[in-house]
Each structure stands twice: as C-alpha cells, then as structure tokens.
Amino acid sequence: MALTTIDDLVTRVIQRIQNDGSGELSPERSEVSNVIEGAILRLSRLSPRVTSTTLSGDGSAYDFAFSAFSPSWVAGFSVVRWVEYPADTQDPVFLDRSEWMYWPDVLDGSASLRFRDFIPASGTDNIRVSYTTVHTLSDSASTLSDVEDLAAEYFGACAACELYATTYAHTTSGNLEADAIDFQSRSAEWRTLGEMFCGKGREALGLKSDEEGGSESGGGAYVGGWADHDIPNSIYGSPIWRNRKQR
Secondary structure, three states, X not given: OOOOOHHHHHHHHHHHXXXXXXXXXXXXXXXXXXXXXXXXXXXHXXXXXXXXXXXXXXXXXXXXXXXXXXXXXXXXXXXXXXXXXXXXXXXXXXXXXXXXXXXXXXXXOOXXXXXXXXXXXXXXXXXXXXXXXXXXXXXXXEOOOHHHHHHHHHHHHHHHHHHHHHHHHOOOOOOOOOOOOOHHHHHHHXXXXXXXXXXXXXXXOOOOOOOOOHHHHOOOOEOOOEEOOOOOHHHHOOOEEEOHHHO
C-alpha cells in the first residue's frame, strides 16, 4: 500500500462521507483537516504504535527519565510494556514487573523508570524498554499499518460528522418561514452517520462496533504509566519472566 499522507486521508474522508451519506452530506476540506489529528489520537488509543528504546546503565543510576525517550514518549499517553535486561542476550530475559516501577516526580511533574532492587551495570545500550505511543501521520511519514490506515479513515469521518452535528445543534435561525432549516434534524443526521463511522473504525481494528475497551488509555489497562502485555511469541519465542533472584 502506498504511503498515506494527511492530504490523502482528508480526501478519502470526504469521499467516504459523500458515499455513505448518499451524496447529501459534503464536509468542507478545511474542517476535515482540522479534525484529523484528533482522529489519529482516537485510533492510537485503540491501536497504539508500539516502539522501543535502549538505555545505557552507568553502574550507579537506578532512575531513567522518560524524557530521554523523546520525542516518541508522550506524557499522559505512553505506557511501558516490558523491560529487557540485560539487552541483546540470545534468549531474551524480561524483568519481572516487581523489579521496576513508574516513578513520578511531584515537584516538577516529570517521571522516570525506576529499578527497584538493583542497579543496572555499566554498559552501552544494555537496557531495552518497549512502550506505546501515538501514531505519526504527516506529508512524509506514516506509522499506520494497512488495517490502521482504514480505521483512521473511518475515525476521520466520524470526527468530521461529530463536528457538524455539534455545529448544527448550536445553530439557530431567525427565519421562521416554512422552509427554514431544521437544524436539530440536520444535527441528528450528522450524529447518526458519525456513530456509524466510529463503529466501522473499531470493527476495522477487530473490536466490536460498540466497544471502547481499556485500550482507550494508551494501549491497555494501566496504572501510573505501565501496562501488562503478552510478548509476541512469533517475535521473541517463549518469553522468560523472572526476577534477579531466579537468575
């Protein structure tokens, strides 16, 4: 599939609304462009981008600031999936959840990945952390899979319809003639179409059409910036979860 750009997605969203709305509803291009970012965020909450970074221990540090993951770490969205240490062993070893924690700094609002009962040894890129983040879509880059690309189209259409539904709901007319626009009816029409598109977006991701799910919080149910996820056996084989006392 060719790289999708924001401009491509805006065009597809408009066409989707025109086709599924029986040609009677046609949003303005500028207004669709304004809601694409929110649509990508909605998609990311249901199907986040998964990435990883490597950290280098120095033999004394046990806190590693999430700001070092920038720019892909998104505060308030990203969650840690797993921590591999030491990294790059032939049979990967993933730290037990009890060995690390999300540590917020209440003074400056920053946060760190803290190793709780040991200090990583000195070494270059000897710690690997997997985490979720928001998808990227620009004129030159996209992190969307084919499935996510289709879902983004539906969520973009959903967001545009929600915008028009809200606009019409708050619009009044001083014209009391019989042919005056029924703004409430128009709002309901846009809202119904938007709900359909949102449902189709979730279905494209393999979710039930009315399912929001825990993934709306950045890729899984989580507390304080971490989430429990299964490691894909197709990538890593059978993962070994064990604490340092078992090694």
